[in-house]
Amino acid sequence: MRPFALDxxxxxxxxxxxxxxxxxxxxxxTNLVDLMKLQIATPERLVSLRRSGLGDIAQDGEGxxxxxxxxxxxxxxxxxxxxxxxxxAKAILAGASPQLRNRATTGxxxxxxxxxxxxxxxxxxxxxxxxxxxCAAREGFNRIHAVLGTSDACIATYPGDMAVAMLALExxxxxxxxxxxxxxxxxxxxxxxxxxxxxxxxxxxxxxITAVRLPAPTGGVQIYRKVRDRASYxxxxxxxxxxxTMNEGRIARCALAFGSLGTVPWRDPAxxxxxxxxxxxxALFAKAAEVLLKDAQGFGxxxxxxxxxxxxxxxxxxxxxxxxxx
Amino acid sequence: MVSxxxxxxxxxxANPLPADPRRTLLEWLREDLGLTGTKKGCxxxxxxxxxxxVEGRRINSCLSLAQLHDGDEIETIEAIGTPDKLAPLQxxxxxxxxxxxxxxxxxxxxxxxxxxxxxxxxxxxxQTEDLTARPSPTxxxxxxxxxxxxxxxxxxxxxxxxxxxxxxADADHQGTVA
Ligand SMILES: Cc1cc2nc3c(=O)[nH]c(=O)nc-3n(C[C@H](O)[C@H](O)[C@H](O)COP(=O)(O)OP(=O)(O)OC[C@H]3O[C@@H](n4cnc5c(N)ncnc54)[C@H](O)[C@@H]3O)c2cc1C
Ligand code: SF4
Ligand code: FES
Ligand code: FES
Numbered sequence: 001m002r003p004f005a006l007d008x009x010x011x012x013x014x015x016x017x018x019x020x021x022x023x024x025x026x027x028x029x030t031n032l033v034d035l036m037k038l039q040i041a042t043p044e045r046l047v048s049l050r051r052s053g054l055g056d057i058a059q060d061g062e063g064x065x066x067x068x069x070x071x072x073x074x075x076x077x078x079x080x081x082x083x084x085x086x087x088x089a090k091a092i093l094a095g096a097s098p099q100l101r102n103r104a105t106t107g108x109x110x111x112x113x114x115x116x117x118x119x120x121x122x123x124x125x126x127x128x129x130x131x132x133x134x135c136a137a138r139e140g141f142n143r144i145h146a147v148l149g150t151s152d153a154c155i156a157t158y159p160g161d162m163a164v165a166m167l168a169l170e171x172x173x174x175x176x177x178x179x180x181x182x183x184x185x186x187x188x189x190x191x192x193x194x195x196x197x198x199x200x201x202x203x204x205x206x207x208x209i210t211a212v213r214l215p216a217p218t219g220g221v222q223i224y225r226k227v228r229d230r231a232s233y234x235x236x237x238x239x240x241x242x243x244x245t246m247n248e249g250r251i252a253r254c255a256l257a258f259g260s261l262g263t264v265p266w267r268d269p270a271x272x273x274x275x276x277x278x279x280x281x282x283a284l285f286a287k288a289a290e291v292l293l294k295d296a297q298g299f300g301x302x303x304x305x306x307x308x309x310x311x312x313x314x315x316x317x318x319x320x321x322x323x324x325x326x
Numbered sequence: 327m328v329s330x331x332x333x334x335x336x337x338x339x340a341n342p343l344p345a346d347p348r349r350t351l352l353e354w355l356r357e358d359l360g361l362t363g364t365k366k367g368c369x370x371x372x373x374x375x376x377x378x379x380v381e382g383r384r385i386n387s388c389l390s391l392a393q394l395h396d397g398d399e400i401e402t403i404e405a406i407g408t409p410d411k412l413a414p415l416q417x418x419x420x421x422x423x424x425x426x427x428x429x430x431x432x433x434x435x436x437x438x439x440x441x442x443x444x445x446x447x448x449x450x451x452x453q454t455e456d457l458t459a460r461p462s463p464t465x466x467x468x469x470x471x472x473x474x475x476x477x478x479x480x481x482x483x484x485x486x487x488x489x490x491x492x493x494x495a496d497a498d499h500q501g502t503v504a
Binding site for chain 2: 006028086098103
């Protein structure tokens with residue numbers, strides 16, 4: 001690790017002050033410390049958010065406000081989350097390991113960086129790590145890479161699970177920064193690579209995630225299906241989050257989000273439009289998959305993700321509509 | 327900067343935290359405090375060999391900066407039992423051959439101890455069907471809950487057998503005998 005200074009913010013205001021002075025935030029450190037060991041991240045100053053007063057889960061009208069420093073373990077253990085937003089608990093519990101979830105935080109999880117192997121290997125060309133150097137993954141080992149939302153510059157996925165559930169649940173990311181407070185719908189938080197893959201999300205310099213707000217519970221059937229190379233402690237190859245309500249044998253409402261399929265957590269309203277108002281059938285699910293994947297592009301080793309996503313979607317919808325409450 | 331009074335309590339003893347902010351909790355425990363029971367496997371959060379308990383919770387000490395533990399209570403394998411007074415989990419690992427080389431074992435034992443507390447606290451896992459019900463320690467649940475600890479010798483089935491024995495002896499899952 002390169003040398004750095006470490007400060008401890010005693011309040012949110014103090015954290016913002018340090019960030020404004022150019023410090024990088026550290027929460028659990030489970031991604032940042034890893035990146036610093038490999039000298040992919042080389043901050044000169046860190047500010048610890050541990051005591052910055054962002055560690056609570058609180059009722060917010062009919063919704064819930066999850067502080068940025070709430071650990072993934074505490075969020076998944078929260079009885080309100082388990083009862084009213086089970087999709088979020090399920091997605092978190094499908095991620096990482098118990099040890100990591102005890103440190104990983106809500107804000108840090110949203111900002112975790114890709115797991116593209118070339119991004120982690122400083123001897124390789126990578127536009128995300130070193131803008132303008134090229135993209136070794138395009139012609140390389142790209143089995144875990146995205147098939148939707150890619151650009152010439154970068155084909156890496158956002159690898160996390162929690163944000164996929166939050167996308168289906170229509171969460172809002174609350175921030176504070178030099179230009180005041182913002183409420184960012186999670187669908188707008190992560191940025192596809194375009195020609196600036198170094199930037200993963202819309203956070204501005206000095207801007208701090210303070211909390212994530214979940215809207216009122218939908219009461220729908222909620223399932224998180226994660227397909228991966230081993231049964232646990234592995235990132236997703238493809239994941240599907242669904243929140244769905246049936247009415248008289250038809251799909252009355254449905255929100256669908258996909259992980260590790262696109263460069264960002266992926267939601268496509270056109271897919272939901274195919275499903276809403278219809279009776280579940282394999283033909284319907286296949287049609288939804290066709291709409292989802294019409295622009296999908298594989299890069300060789302990740303071609304399998306396209307049929308895999310279609311099957312994962314069908315299997316998830318099958319489960320959700322068969323156990324569906326009216 | 328770390329304040330000169332920054333301390334963490336390790337196995338009951340208060341220790342000043344290291345001055346270099348780069349020191350990970352793992353390096354501090356092993357290299358500065360000489361507590362070499364905790365192992366470095368991957369150093370990247372991928373194996374669980376470095377698992378210790380912080381405020382009763384299991385974490386990967388390799389990915390945590392020591393200076394972030396001001397005021398924390400830390401427990402390592404050295405405090406869980408001794409060669410002549412093994413903790414029930416340690417005895418069960420011996421009985422069931424829950425290891426071969428033993429390198430992952432301190433992490434496995436620390437992890438298992440925290441697992442029992444998580445069960446007692448009613449935490450769900452990815453294997454829990456009903457998220458709001460009290461979890462039961464089925465083999466599937468135990469495997470999922472131990473999945474943060476890799477064993478290159480592949481002692482997994484014996485580790486689960488050891489855990490099952492200790493959990494069965496602690497029938498109300500109060501986490502008391504670990
Ligand atoms: C072996 C391994 C396996 C994993 N498997 C999975 C998995 O299967 N699924 C999954 O989803 N994740 C997985 N993860 C990733 C893990 O979830 C993330 O590392 C974790 O969520 C990051 O949270 P943190 O608090 O530790 O963040 P940190 O490492 O502290 O920070 C990460 C980034 O977020 C920024 N940041 C932190 N908090 C804030 C804030 N409040 N405002 C603005 N910026 C902030 C930091 O500056 C930094 O850039 C895995 C990690 C490892 C090491
Ligand atoms: S896919 Fe993105 S992160 Fe991976 S090498 Fe290419 S530019 Fe870098
Ligand atoms: S050494 Fe910490 S997880 Fe492998
Ligand atoms: S006993 Fe050898 S790694 Fe587990």
